[in-house]
Amino acid sequence: xxxxxxxxxxxxLALGSLYALLAIGFSMIYGIVRLINFAHGDxxxxxxxxxxxxxxxxxxxxxxxxxxxxVGAMAGIAIETVVFRPMRGAxxxxxxxxxxxxxxxxxxxxxxxxxxxxxxxxxxxxxxxRIDIAGSSASLTDLTIIGLTLLLIGGLFLIVYRTxxxxxxxxxxxxxxxARLMGxxxxxxxxxxxxxxxxxxxxxxxxxxxxxxxxxxxxGFEPGLKAFVACVIGGVGSIGGAMxxxxxxxxxxxxxxxxxxxxxxxxxxxxVFLLLIVILLVRPSGLFIRQTxxxx
Amino acid sequence: MIPDASSTSVEAWSRPxxxxxxxxxxxxxxxxxxxxxxxxxxxxDRYAVTLCALLLINAALAVSLTVSNGLSGLFSLxxxxxxxxxxxxxxILTFPATRKGTMLPDLPEWLAAIEAPMLPAVLLGGGVAxxxxxxxxxxxxxxxxxxLAVATLGLIIVVxxxxxNWDGLTRGGSGLSGLPRHVDIWWAYGYLVxxxxxxxxxxxxxxxxxxxxxxxxxxxxxxSGINSARLKIxxxxxxxxxxxxxxxxxxHLISVITPGTFSIVLAFNLVVMxxxxxxxxxxxxxxxxxxxxxxxxxxxxxxxxxxxxxLSQVVVAVCLIAVLYMRPSGLFGSGExxIVKxxxxxxxxx
Numbered sequence: 001x002x003x004x005x006x007x008x009x010x011x012x013l014a015l016g017s018l019y020a021l022l023a024i025g026f027s028m029i030y031g032i033v034r035l036i037n038f039a040h041g042d043x044x045x046x047x048x049x050x051x052x053x054x055x056x057x058x059x060x061x062x063x064x065x066x067x068x069x070x071v072g073a074m075a076g077i078a079i080e081t082v083v084f085r086p087m088r089g090a091x092x093x094x095x096x097x098x099x100x101x102x103x104x105x106x107x108x109x110x111x112x113x114x115x116x117x118x119x120x121x122x123x124x125x126x127x128x129x130r131i132d133i134a135g136s137s138a139s140l141t142d143l144t145i146i147g148l149t150l151l152l153i154g155g156l157f158l159i160v161y162r163t164x165x166x167x168x169x170x171x172x173x174x175x176x177x178x179a180r181l182m183g184x185x186x187x188x189x190x191x192x193x194x195x196x197x198x199x200x201x202x203x204x205x206x207x208x209x210x211x212x213x214x215x216x217x218x219x220g221f222e223p224g225l226k227a228f229v230a231c232v233i234g235g236v237g238s239i240g241g242a243m244x245x246x247x248x249x250x251x252x253x254x255x256x257x258x259x260x261x262x263x264x265x266x267x268x269x270x271x272v273f274l275l276l277i278v279i280l281l282v283r284p285s286g287l288f289i290r291q292t293x294x295x296x
Numbered sequence: 297m298i299p300d301a302s303s304t305s306v307e308a309w310s311r312p313x314x315x316x317x318x319x320x321x322x323x324x325x326x327x328x329x330x331x332x333x334x335x336x337x338x339x340x341d342r343y344a345v346t347l348c349a350l351l352l353i354n355a356a357l358a359v360s361l362t363v364s365n366g367l368s369g370l371f372s373l374x375x376x377x378x379x380x381x382x383x384x385x386x387x388i389l390t391f392p393a394t395r396k397g398t399m400l401p402d403l404p405e406w407l408a409a410i411e412a413p414m415l416p417a418v419l420l421g422g423g424v425a426x427x428x429x430x431x432x433x434x435x436x437x438x439x440x441x442x443x444l445a446v447a448t449l450g451l452i453i454v455v456x457x458x459x460x461n462w463d464g465l466t467r468g469g470s471g472l473s474g475l476p477r478h479v480d481i482w483w484a485y486g487y488l489v490x491x492x493x494x495x496x497x498x499x500x501x502x503x504x505x506x507x508x509x510x511x512x513x514x515x516x517x518x519x520s521g522i523n524s525a526r527l528k529i530x531x532x533x534x535x536x537x538x539x540x541x542x543x544x545x546x547x548h549l550i551s552v553i554t555p556g557t558f559s560i561v562l563a564f565n566l567v568v569m570x571x572x573x574x575x576x577x578x579x580x581x582x583x584x585x586x587x588x589x590x591x592x593x594x595x596x597x598x599x600x601x602x603x604x605x606x607l608s609q610v611v612v613a614v615c616l617i618a619v620l621y622m623r624p625s626g627l628f629g630s631g632e633x634x635i636v637k638x639x640x641x642x643x644x645x646x
Contacts, residue, residue: 036442086621093371096442097571098620100564105613108606116605221560225453228446270457273450280439280447 006136008258009251014142014211016250017149020243021204022227023234024156025197027242030231031173032193034092038099039079041224042106043198046075047205048215049114052121061124065148065203072202073195080194085187103224110217118216121209145207152200153243159196160239169193173237222269229276235286244288249275318641325639326489333485347593349484349549355585356484356491357542358569359578363495364535365567366576366630367504368528369511371441374432374448375539375566376558377455381428382421382540383547383557384459387472389417390548395474402464414478418544425540426533433532437525452560459555471554472547479548487545491538495578498534500642507531508576508630561609568616574626579636584627588612 022040029037050071054064083102087095123141130137160166168189171179180186208223209215226249234245253272257265279287336348361375388400389412396408412420436447459466466472498504509517510524518524547553569588573580592608599607619626632642 036446083617090620090624092441093445094620094624096371096445097567098617100567101613101616101620104561104564105610105617108609108613111606112604112610225446225449229450232446266461267457270454270461273453273457276450277436277447277454280443281435284439284443 003136004258007138008254010138010142010146011258012251012254013247014145014250015254016247017145018204018207018211018223018246019227019230019250020246021149021152021200021207022223023230023242023246024153024239025201026227026231027234027237027239028169028193028197031237031239032169032176032190033084033088033095035084035095035099036228036236038096038224039103039106040197040201041220041222041227042103043072043075043201043220044205044208044223045107045110045215045217045220047072047202048121048209048219049110049119049205050202051206051209052119052215065206068202068206069199072199072205075202076194076196076198077191079198080191084194085190103221107218107221114217116217118214121213121215123210127210141210145211148203149207152203156196156200156239165189165192226272229272232276232279233287235288238286238288241286241288245286248287318639321639321641322493329485329489333481337481345481346549349479349481350546351586351589352481352484352488353542353546353549354566354569354589355582356488357539358566358573358581358585359488359491359495360535360538360542361566361570362573362576362578362581363498363538364531364533366570366574366581367499367507367511368531369575370437370528370532371445372448372532372535373445373560373563373567374429374451375535376543376560376562377448377452378425378429378536378539379543379546379558379562380452380455380459380553380555381543382418382425383543383553384421384466384472385424385540386414386417386421386544387475387547387553388465389420390414390476390478391472392476399467399472400465402462414476414483414548418541418548421544422537422541425543426537429533429536430529433529433536437528437532449560449563452563456555466555469555471552471557473552475548475551475553477548477551479545483545484549487541492578492582494534494538496640496642499576499578503527511576565612568612570626571616572619572626574628574630576630577626577628577632579632580626580628588615591615 022044025043026037026040029035029040047068050068051064054067059067079102083098084095087098090098127141127144128139130139131143160169168179168184169192171182171184172186172189172193176186179189204223205215205220208219227246230245230249231242232245233248234241234243236242249272252275253268256271257268333348337345340348357375357379364370364375365372388403388407389410391400391411393409393411396403400408432451436444436451439447460469462468498507506517506522507527507530509520509522510527514524543558547557565588569584570581572588573582573584592612595608595611599605632640636642
């Protein structure tokens, strides 16, 4: 029994890592431009397909990881410059509708170009072996995902809290106009935030493909929505909160499926979104933050 | 919302338009529409007529979304959830009793024996959707802007999840097929007429003005004695009832309903219609719905010929982004074109 629970926890942490990677980007973008970026989930798909292309070209895995980060960053920059920059200053809902449109356009263009047929996706064979830890075992894929995610998040925290660009980002998130008056290059800062957030999302796509073994043009939709739930759990706009929210959601989802009888597992998504509605009502600014902004 | 000189001038108030005149004009237009529908049933093939019926239902749904979103300034994406509820309720009622027992074992005895006619089934479908919307609305309408949008998006997923897993009542993912084809283009036309008339009556009444006041400035509206929470729930629920009816009609038009029939893509398309037409504009919603449905249907042969599935959605999305760039308030803003107002007798700026 303890072994079963242990495996479920590892599984939940791996899923939580994916949500955390996505939620952090979501939260960074929201924190700076107050925009809920619906197209964020589609970067998972872009990352997945980029990986697939690189694998078939025979590129070694560590290089793939770096490449996928770059692809994600470039896609994020492209989306930001083409669609969102001209709309800056429009009201919240207009921006949200625009991101929805971008998401639909990306999904359907990919459908047109690559067809809706799911593609098989697998990590190299040695990743599938199981490793013994204290009498239980865990798959190397899950452990790698958890480890690399922690590394990436560590890097992100270094950028945000130890560099000049990070300082500019935090200043812009605090108050865009004031930051601009203090000489922060606001447009460049926003672009960097989009680039970093999107790069993390693309890597989440690489991991997603490796964990679930399949990718398709519409795969980004569900993780995107769930990352939003993770953000809400942690408090939208906070990076640490988004990370914790991701882990909490991943664990909660896996434990919901793993510990309840089989016939409830179909209600997994229902559970997640009921959780969202309940949290929005009870603690609209998240579990960890004091109420700062009006959401409800 | 300061009334400008033209709408409050002596000329406008001293000769109030006789209400009978606009009533007769509307009646004439409804009859003309009926003639058009009749000619269509005579001249077009069955596929084209079904398509026109879908177009009419879409237009009505866009107008119902105008009531719940456009007038009140809420941003709900929950329409497909209410359509799904309405469609399943109606479908369970009209489903042939001989097949109910084997296909839907969890139905209570009295329900399994019933084979309801269309009208009560549709009304019940709308009613149940409305009841659900009251409960949900009470909870989620405290949220604002995109938080409400995502919560209602979550509602779609919750409803779909329930429908997909409640096998004994809904047949799960495979859905209910072979529904009686009770609905033809006349039902769709009648539905559109009723929805537009209702929306028009609401918009140009003190109720509608109160709802729009909440949209413009909630605090100011409350200071003038408007109960904004109640009006928001009312607008949300009116939209939900109409959506439930629309879902029931669609299901019986295409004679099948599955958990995915009314998806998030539909929510997006309806929102696009309302945004392109102008949030709060009934004329705009009808025209945008007709335009977008025709556009995506005319692209369908291209999609099939060139194997480019998804093209129509891309075009719709790009159109939306273009409108948001160039005319963020949509074709007609929140108002109606003056010629339409002359005919149907709307007053004031909107």
